[in-house]
Amino acid sequence: MSFSAPAPSDDEVNAARLDPARLQAVCDTGLLDTPAEESFDRLTRLATRLLEVPATFVSLVDAGRDFYKSTIGFGEPLASARQLQGRTFCHYALLSQGPLLLDDVCALPGFADVPTVQTLGVRAYAGVPLVTPEGLVLGSFCAVDMQPRHWTARDVEVLTELAHATLREITLRQALTQLAETNRLLAEEMHKVGVLNERLSELAHTDALTGLNNRRAYDQQLAREWRRVQRNGAPLSVLLVDADHFKAVNDQHGHAVGDHVLRVLAGVLQESAREIDVAARVGGEEFAVLLADTDATSAAGVAERIRSQIAQAEAMPVAGVTVSIGVATLLAEERPDSLQHRADQALYMAKSQGRNRVVSAR
Incomplete structure (x- = not known):
C-alpha cells in the first residue's frame, strides 16, 4: 500500500x-x-x-x-x-x-x-x-x-x-x-532409561538381604570365568560357605537375628574378596566365592582366613556362629557344573567332619 x-x-x-x-x-x-x-x-x-x-x-x-x-x-x-x-x-x-x-x-x-x-x-x-x-x-x-x-x-x-x-x-x-530441544529431551529420557536399566539389572543380580550377588549373577560370572580360563589357562577356584546350625539360630533368636547373622557373613566375604573375585549368596544360608586366577593352595588359604574371621567376628549378634567351607579348583577340561558339584561335595565333607572347618575337593 x-x-x-x-x-x-x-x-x-x-x-x-x-x-x-x-x-x-x-x-x-x-x-x-x-x-x-x-x-x-x-x-x-x-x-x-x-x-x-x-x-x-x-x-x-x-x-x-x-x-x-x-x-x-x-x-x-x-x-x-x-x-x-x-x-x-x-x-x-x-x-x-x-x-x-x-x-x-x-x-x-x-x-x-x-x-x-x-x-x-x-x-x-x-x-x-x-x-x-x-x-x-x-x-x-x-x-x-x-x-x-x-x-x-x-x-x-x-x-x-x-x-x-x-x-x-x-x-x-x-x-x-x-x-534440538526434542533431541535434548530425548537424550535426558534415554539417560533416565539407562540409569533405570542399570538399577533394574543391579536388582536382578543382587541379593536384597546381603547386597551380594545373587545365584543368577553368580552362575553368569562362573560361566564367564570358565570361558576366560579356556582361553588363557589361568587357575580358577570356588568356595562354598555354609553357616553352621543356622536353623537353630533362627529358632532360638528369631529371623531378624538370623538375617543379621547373614549380613555379617556377607560383609566378611565381601571384605575378603578382591575386585576380580565374586562373592554371592546362592541359597538360604549358603554363600559362594569365585576366586579368579587362584590355585588350590591359595584358595584353601583364603577359605581358612574367612572361616577364622567369621568365628571371631565381633559384629555377630550371637556368639558361636561358625561356617563350613568347601573348596574346589577347576581341573583340566572340567565343566562349571562339575566344579560346582565338587565344591558342594567338599562342603558336605566339612559338615560331616564336625563343621567349622575347610575341606578341599580332590
Missing part, C-alpha cells in the same frame, strides 16, 4: 503493536536479542544490491522496541545496538495488508516526525510485512533511501520474495530449535 493519506493514529498503531497473540508469535521466533546470522544478512545484502538502496533491514516489532535481526548499510549506533525504541515506519506496516510504500516521508502528513527521519535521514521507505500462516505480523523486510524514491513494481516484487525467504528462514530456524 502506498500512502498519500495521513498516517494511522497512535491508537491504531498501538493496538496492532501490542496485540498479545502477535507479541507471542514474535517471542516464539526465538530471534529477539540474538546475534546477527549470515542466513539473514545474506538476504538483506541481496536486497541492497538488487534495489540499489543504501540500507535494508529485517525488523521484528516487539512491545517496546523494534529489534533488527539483520541490518545492512546503517552506521552506529544502530549497527551495534540493532534496536530502536519509539515510533518507526515498521509499526505502520503492521496495519498494511501488503507492502507499505512511502516515496517521500516528508511529504506525507504524520510520517515526517517519525524519529528515524531525523536520526537516520530516511526519506523513502518500503516494507513488506512478515506474516505468519496464522496471519500475525512479526515485523517487516524493509528498504530505505536517503532521498525521495518512487518504489516500482519490480522493487515490490524483490522485497516480497525476500520477505518470503526471510519467513522460510525463521520457520527453518524454529524447526531446528525445536528439533
Whole structure:
C-alpha cells in the first residue's frame, strides 16, 4: 500500500503493536536479542544490491522496541545496538495488508516526525510485512533511501520474495530449535532409561538381604570365568560357605537375628574378596566365592582366613556362629557344573567332619 493519506493514529498503531497473540508469535521466533546470522544478512545484502538502496533491514516489532535481526548499510549506533525504541515506519506496516510504500516521508502528513527521519535521514521507505500462516505480523523486510524514491513494481516484487525467504528462514530456524530441544529431551529420557536399566539389572543380580550377588549373577560370572580360563589357562577356584546350625539360630533368636547373622557373613566375604573375585549368596544360608586366577593352595588359604574371621567376628549378634567351607579348583577340561558339584561335595565333607572347618575337593 502506498500512502498519500495521513498516517494511522497512535491508537491504531498501538493496538496492532501490542496485540498479545502477535507479541507471542514474535517471542516464539526465538530471534529477539540474538546475534546477527549470515542466513539473514545474506538476504538483506541481496536486497541492497538488487534495489540499489543504501540500507535494508529485517525488523521484528516487539512491545517496546523494534529489534533488527539483520541490518545492512546503517552506521552506529544502530549497527551495534540493532534496536530502536519509539515510533518507526515498521509499526505502520503492521496495519498494511501488503507492502507499505512511502516515496517521500516528508511529504506525507504524520510520517515526517517519525524519529528515524531525523536520526537516520530516511526519506523513502518500503516494507513488506512478515506474516505468519496464522496471519500475525512479526515485523517487516524493509528498504530505505536517503532521498525521495518512487518504489516500482519490480522493487515490490524483490522485497516480497525476500520477505518470503526471510519467513522460510525463521520457520527453518524454529524447526531446528525445536528439533534440538526434542533431541535434548530425548537424550535426558534415554539417560533416565539407562540409569533405570542399570538399577533394574543391579536388582536382578543382587541379593536384597546381603547386597551380594545373587545365584543368577553368580552362575553368569562362573560361566564367564570358565570361558576366560579356556582361553588363557589361568587357575580358577570356588568356595562354598555354609553357616553352621543356622536353623537353630533362627529358632532360638528369631529371623531378624538370623538375617543379621547373614549380613555379617556377607560383609566378611565381601571384605575378603578382591575386585576380580565374586562373592554371592546362592541359597538360604549358603554363600559362594569365585576366586579368579587362584590355585588350590591359595584358595584353601583364603577359605581358612574367612572361616577364622567369621568365628571371631565381633559384629555377630550371637556368639558361636561358625561356617563350613568347601573348596574346589577347576581341573583340566572340567565343566562349571562339575566344579560346582565338587565344591558342594567338599562342603558336605566339612559338615560331616564336625563343621567349622575347610575341606578341599580332590
